[in-house]
Amino acid sequence: MPLEPATFLDSPLRPSRPKLLILIVAYHAETTIRDVFTRIPHALADQYDTEVLIIDDASRDETFRQACNVRSEGLLPFPTTVLFNPVNRGYGGNQKIGYFYAIKSGFTFVALLHGDGQYAPECLPDLVRPLKDGEADACFGSRMMTNNGALRGGMPLYKFVGNKILSSFENWMLRTSFTEFHSGYRVYSVAALKQIPFDLNTNDFHFDSEIIIQFVRAGLRIVERPIPTYYGNEICRVNGLKYAWNVARSVVTARTQELGLLYDRRFDLAEQDRGNRQYQLKLNYESSHSFTLQAVPPNSRVLDPRGIPFAPLTRPPDSRPHNQGRYVSLAERCRSRRLS
Numbered sequence: 001m002p003l004e005p006a007t008f009l010d011s012p013l014r015p016s017r018p019k020l021l022i023l024i025v026a027y028h029a030e031t032t033i034r035d036v037f038t039r040i041p042h043a044l045a046d047q048y049d050t051e052v053l054i055i056d057d058a059s060r061d062e063t064f065r066q067a068c069n070v071r072s073e074g075l076l077p078f079p080t081t082v083l084f085n086p087v088n089r090g091y092g093g094n095q096k097i098g099y100f101y102a103i104k105s106g107f108t109f110v111a112l113l114h115g116d117g118q119y120a121p122e123c124l125p126d127l128v129r130p131l132k133d134g135e136a137d138a139c140f141g142s143r144m145m146t147n148n149g150a151l152r153g154g155m156p157l158y159k160f161v162g163n164k165i166l167s168s169f170e171n172w173m174l175r176t177s178f179t180e181f182h183s184g185y186r187v188y189s190v191a192a193l194k195q196i197p198f199d200l201n202t203n204d205f206h207f208d209s210e211i212i213i214q215f216v217r218a219g220l221r222i223v224e225r226p227i228p229t230y231y232g233n234e235i236c237r238v239n240g241l242k243y244a245w246n247v248a249r250s251v252v253t254a255r256t257q258e259l260g261l262l263y264d265r266r267f268d269l270a271e272q273d274r275g276n277r278q279y280q281l282k283l284n285y286e287s288s289h290s291f292t293l294q295a296v297p298p299n300s301r302v303l304d305p306r307g308i309p310f311a312p313l314t315r316p317p318d319s320r321p322h323n324q325g326r327y328v329s330l331a332e333r334c335r336s337r338r339l340s
Helices: 033-038 042-046 063-073 090-104 121-132 157-174 207-217 240-258 288-294 330-339
Strands: 019-026 049-056 080-084 109-114 138-142 186-189 222-226 301-304 326-329
Touching: 019 033, 019 090, 033 049, 033 063, 042 121, 049 063, 049 090, 063 080, 090 109, 090 207, 109 121, 121 138, 121 186, 121 222, 157 207, 157 240, 207 222, 207 240
Parallel strands: 019 049, 019 109, 049 080, 138 222, 301 326
Antiparallel strands: 109 186, 138 186
């Protein structure tokens, strides 16, 4: 008797779903971490293979114990990992750990959430959606998109004014039009994170501004969505003047590099720098460039040190009449080694 075909062969294969990592950075958040965790919408499991990663940055209170208790109680339909840093790595350092975790684990998107409850987990579906729909490489929650919404939510007036002034300065320097640069509620495409050297950024609070600069200079797409503002009794650990100075310095550095006046490896990824408008190849007469290219034997492999400013000696094959050597980017080699 011939065997009946197995039923699963007649059933369509389940399409793979995007993988979403919810990264919760926490420091002295023993009174808020449970609330943040339990407010994450269960409906995310319907559209994404979701995982939660909580990183306690060497808190001296019960944050880590509370996070472990919440995980063991199984309050969410998502697998949850809780990590503890034995040494404080800083706000930016925590993000680096989480983003490398997302890259290594093959996630599609990674959402940044704070353990102090300042940002509403209920907004996660709205922030992830533009990435899922292919509209953006990053989506930022903005408290400034609603008129006076930040003030009504309890943002102190001095922070509101400072946020406005600093964001306006950053928009002017970067030629952007974001409503806010200083929200810590964000969702990134992991594929986009692979394209930028975020590991070179600061471990301090202005990590958030430096990664915006990198996205802008790399030509990656950023959209904003409105989020509510909530200020409770959490302790602010940001030195406002120091933070403003560091943000301004990073933006000025990036802008000055664009003008060809200095160099910083963090911001050496701009599509606007391709072809290096500030320093052109000298190939039509005797020069160090023409001598160097003529000295390369045919079929050679040349390592191009892209980390050196103003050294664009790599050219496409059709513009290399003297040899057919293969040119390898040092920056690409280092970047692939760093991510592998």
